[in-house]
Amino acid sequence: MEIVKVWSEDGAGKVVEIPADMTARDVCQLLVYKSHCVDDNAWTLVEHHPILGLERCLEDHELVVQAQASMSSDSKFLFRKNYAKYEFFRNPLNFFPEQMVAWCQESDGSIPQSQLLQNFLNSSSCPEIQGYLYVKEPGRRSWKKLYTFLRRSGLYYSTKGTSKEPRHLQLLSDLDDSNVFTIIAGRKLHNAPTDYQFCIKPSKVRGDCKELKMLCAEDEQSRTCWMTAFRLLKHGIVLYQSYNVPQQRKSNLSPFSAPVRSVSENSLVAMDFSGRTGRVIDNPVEAQSAALEEGQTWRKRSQRMNVLGSPSPLHPSSLSTVIHRTQIWFHGRIMREEAHKMIIQQGQVDGLFLLRDSQSNPKAFVLTLCHHQKIKHFQILPCEEDGQVFFSLDDGATKFTDLIHLVEFYQLNRGVLPCKLKHPCTAVAL
Numbered sequence: 001m002e003i004v005k006v007w008s009e010d011g012a013g014k015v016v017e018i019p020a021d022m023t024a025r026d027v028c029q030l031l032v033y034k035s036h037c038v039d040d041n042a043w044t045l046v047e048h049h050p051i052l053g054l055e056r057c058l059e060d061h062e063l064v065v066q067a068q069a070s071m072s073s074d075s076k077f078l079f080r081k082n083y084a085k086y087e088f089f090r091n092p093l094n095f096f097p098e099q100m101v102a103w104c105q106e107s108d109g110s111i112p113q114s115q116l117l118q119n120f121l122n123s124s125s126c127p128e129i130q131g132y133l134y135v136k137e138p139g140r141r142s143w144k145k146l147y148t149f150l151r152r153s154g155l156y157y158s159t160k161g162t163s164k165e166p167r168h169l170q171l172l173s174d175l176d177d178s179n180v181f182t183i184i185a186g187r188k189l190h191n192a193p194t195d196y197q198f199c200i201k202p203s204k205v206r207g208d209c210k211e212l213k214m215l216c217a218e219d220e221q222s223r224t225c226w227m228t229a230f231r232l233l234k235h236g237i238v239l240y241q242s243y244n245v246p247q248q249r250k251s252n253l254s255p256f257s258a259p260v261r262s263v264s265e266n267s268l269v270a271m272d273f274s275g276r277t278g279r280v281i282d283n284p285v286e287a288q289s290a291a292l293e294e295g296q297t298w299r300k301r302s303q304r305m306n307v308l309g310s311p312s313p314l315h316p317s318s319l320s321t322v323i324h325r326t327q328i329w330f331h332g333r334i335m336r337e338e339a340h341k342m343i344i345q346q347g348q349v350d351g352l353f354l355l356r357d358s359q360s361n362p363k364a365f366v367l368t369l370c371h372h373q374k375i376k377h378f379q380i381l382p383c384e385e386d387g388q389v390f391f392s393l394d395d396g397a398t399k400f401t402d403l404i405h406l407v408e409f410y411q412l413n414r415g416v417l418p419c420k421l422k423h424p425c426t427a428v429a430l
Contacts, residue, residue: 151233
C-alpha cells in the first residue's frame with residue numbers, strides 16, 4: 001500500500017492509502033465515494049508541477065503509484081472535472097483538421113469519421129499528424145519554426161522544409177516513455193511566440209527544464225490536435241476501452257464502487273401521502289413526476305407566503321435569492337478571469353457553464369457559458385412584479401422565481417443562449 005495525497009481546487013487535501021495496482025479511475029471513484037459527489041465519468045486526477053508550470057490529466061488506466069514515482073517533491077495530484085477527456089470519440093472531425101492529417105491530404109478528402117479514429121486505434125495502421133510547430137531551442141530563450149510529423153514511433157521534424165524523406169527527418173521525442181503536458185506558466189516565462197504552448201516530458205525527468213521538449217502551436221485547435229493525437233498514438237485502443245466501459249471495475253475494489261447519487265440522497269424514499277397512510281412509490285416514473293410536482297408546489301407556496309408577507313427570518317422571497325448558493329454550479333464572488341480559468345481547465349466543451357455574482361451590479365448575476373470553445377457571459381438581472389422578485393437573462397421576456405428554476409429551464413431549452421446548459425463547472429471540497 002502507498003500513501004497518495006490529492007488536492008482539490010480550494011486548496012484542501014485528502015490523504016488516501018492505495019494499492020500499487022490502483023488506477024487513476026479507481027482513485028477518482030474512491031474520492032467521489034468519500035466526497036459524496038455524483039460520478040459522471042468526468043472526474044480526473046491531474047498531475048500538477050507548479051515550478052515547471054506544467055500539468056496533465058492522468059489517463060484512466062494509468063497506475064497512480066507509478067505516476068507518483070516520476071513526480072518531484074513540489075508536484076501534486078489535483079482532483080478536477082475534465083468534460084473533454086474523451087470528447088474526440090464523440091466529435092473526431094472537430095479535433096483533427098484535414099490539413100493536419102497526412103492521409104486526408106493523400107485521399108480525395110472524404111475520410112469517413114469512423115475511419116479517422118480507426119486508423120489511430122489500430123496498431124497496424126500508421127496515422128500521421130503534420131504541421132508547423134515552434135520548438136524551443138535547448139538552453140536558449142529562442143524558438144524555431146519547424147515542420148513536424150507525429151507518428152507512432154515519435155515526433156520528428158524536417159531539416160529541409162516540408163520534406164518527409166527519411167534522410168531529412170530528425171527525432172525530437174519518442175512517445176513510449178514520455179507524456180504530453182499543457183504549459184500553464186504563461187508566455188513570458190519561456191518567451192513563447194504564442195499562447196498555445198505544450199511540452200513533452202520524459203517520465204524519468206523530475207524537475208529539470210532542460211530535458212523538456214517545449215513546443216508551441218499557432219492556435220488552440222492545432223494544439224488540441226497535436227496533444228490528442230499524442231494520447232491516441234501512445235495508448236490506442238486502451239483509451240477507447242476506458243471511454244466505452246467506464247463502469248468496468250476490478251473485483252477486489254468493489255467496496256469503492258461509487259453510488260450514482262450521494263449517500264445522503266440514497267437514504268431518501270419517494271412517498272405518497274395523498275391517502276390516509278403513507279405509501280412508498282416504487283415506480284421510478286411516478287417518483288420523478290412526484291418530485292417535480294413537489295418542486296412546483298414549493299414555488300407556489302413561496303409565492304403565496306410572499307403575498308401574505310410572512311415575517312419569518314426564512315422569508316421565501318429572501319430564500320429565493322440565496323437558495324442557489326447550495327448548487328454545485330454557483331461560484332459566488334469570483335472574478336471573470338477566474339471563471340475563464342475554470343471553464344478552460346474543465347474542458348471547454350459546449351454547454352459547460354457556471355453562475356457567479358456580477359462584479360458590476362451587486363443585485364445581478366452572470367452566467368458564464370462555453371460554446372464552440374469560446375467563453376461567453378450573460379447577465380442575469382432581477383426584476384420586480386407585484387412585489388415579487390424574478391430573475392431574467394432576456395430582459396424580462398422569460399422570468400424565474402429563483403436561479404435554480406432558471407438553470408433547470410435552460411438545461412431543457414436553449415432560449416436566447418447559443419446552446420443548452422449541459423455540464424456544470426464544479427469545484428468539489430475533498
